[in-house]
Amino acid sequence: MSSITTITGMFTKKAVIAWALIAGLLLAVALLPKASATENSVVGLEASKSVVAIDPASESSFLGESFTTIAGAIFSKDLALVSLASIEVELARxxxxxxxxxxxxxxxxxxxxxxxxxxxxxxxxxxxxxxxxxxxxxxxxxxxxxxxxxxxxxxxxxxxxxxxxxxxxxxxxxxxxxxxxxxxxxxxxxxxxxx
Incomplete structure (x- = not known):
C-alpha cells in the first residue's frame, strides 16, 4: 500500500470536506488584498515540504485550531488578521x-x-x-x-x-x-x- 493511500485512508469524509474548506479560505486570504490595502502577501508552498499526519479523531485539528500543523498555524494567523481588519472596518463605520x-x-x-x-x-x-x-x-x-x-x-x-x-x-x-x-x-x- 502506498504512503498516499495510507494517509488518505486516515481521513474521514468529514475531514476531507473540512480541509477543502480550509484550503479555499487560505487561497482567498492569500489572493485578496488586505483591508488596509498597503500590502499584498504571497503565500508560498515551500513551507509545506513534509506530510503531516493528523489524528482524525481530533475535531479541532480539522478546523485549523491546532498550531502543531503548518496549515493550522498559517490558517489561524491569517484568520486572526482578517478578523482584526474586519473589526476595524466595522468600527470605523x-x-x-x-x-x-x-x-x-x-x-x-x-x-x-x-x-x-x-x-x-x-x-x-x-x-x-x-x-x-x-x-x-x-x-x-x-x-x-x-x-x-x-x-x-x-x-x-x-x-x-x-x-x-x-x-x-x-x-x-x-x-x-x-x-x-x-x-x-x-x-x-x-x-x-x-x-
Whole structure:
C-alpha cells in the first residue's frame, strides 16, 4: 500500500470536506488584498515540504485550531488578521469608531501625538463630521477626508466607497505628503476653507 493511500485512508469524509474548506479560505486570504490595502502577501508552498499526519479523531485539528500543523498555524494567523481588519472596518463605520481608528493609525503608524490628533479631529469634523458616506454635491468631494476627486483614494484601495479605513488611510497619507502634519493641514483649511 502506498504512503498516499495510507494517509488518505486516515481521513474521514468529514475531514476531507473540512480541509477543502480550509484550503479555499487560505487561497482567498492569500489572493485578496488586505483591508488596509498597503500590502499584498504571497503565500508560498515551500513551507509545506513534509506530510503531516493528523489524528482524525481530533475535531479541532480539522478546523485549523491546532498550531502543531503548518496549515493550522498559517490558517489561524491569517484568520486572526482578517478578523482584526474586519473589526476595524466595522468600527470605523460610525463617527466615534472612525475617530478611534484614525487615532490609532496616527499614533502607531505616523508617530504623531495628541496635539496632531486634536487638529485632525477638528479638520475632519468640519469636512465630513467623520461620516464615510459624506458627499459634497457641489464639489464632488467624498468620504471622511473629502477627497477631490474621490477616485484619488484608489491609490490606497479601490474599496474607498464602502471602506472607511481606506478613506482614513488615504486622508492621513494625503496630509502627510502635502502638509506634513494634521495641524498644518488645519491651518490651511482655516485660511481658505479647503485643504
Amino acid at each position: 460610525t463617527p466615534y469608531g472612525a475617530k478611534k481608528v484614525a487615532k490609532d493609525i496616527l499614533y502607531n503608524e505616523y508617530g504623531f501625538k495628541h496635539v496632531q490628533y486634536a487638529c485632525l479631529e477638528k479638520l475632519w469634523t468640519e469636512e465630513s463630521n467623520w461620516r464615510y458616506k459624506a458627499h459634497n454635491k457641489r464639489s464632488g468631494a467624498h468620504g471622511i477626508a473629502q477627497a477631490l476627486p474621490a477616485n484619488k483614494m484608489d491609490v490606497v484601495s479601490t474599496d474607498w466607497r464602502t471602506n472607511p479605513v481606506t478613506q482614513i488611510r488615504w486622508g492621513l497619507r494625503y496630509i502627510s505628503i502635502r502638509y506634513e502634519t494634521p495641524c498644518k493641514a488645519l491651518a490651511k483649511h482655516k485660511r481658505s476653507n479647503w485643504y
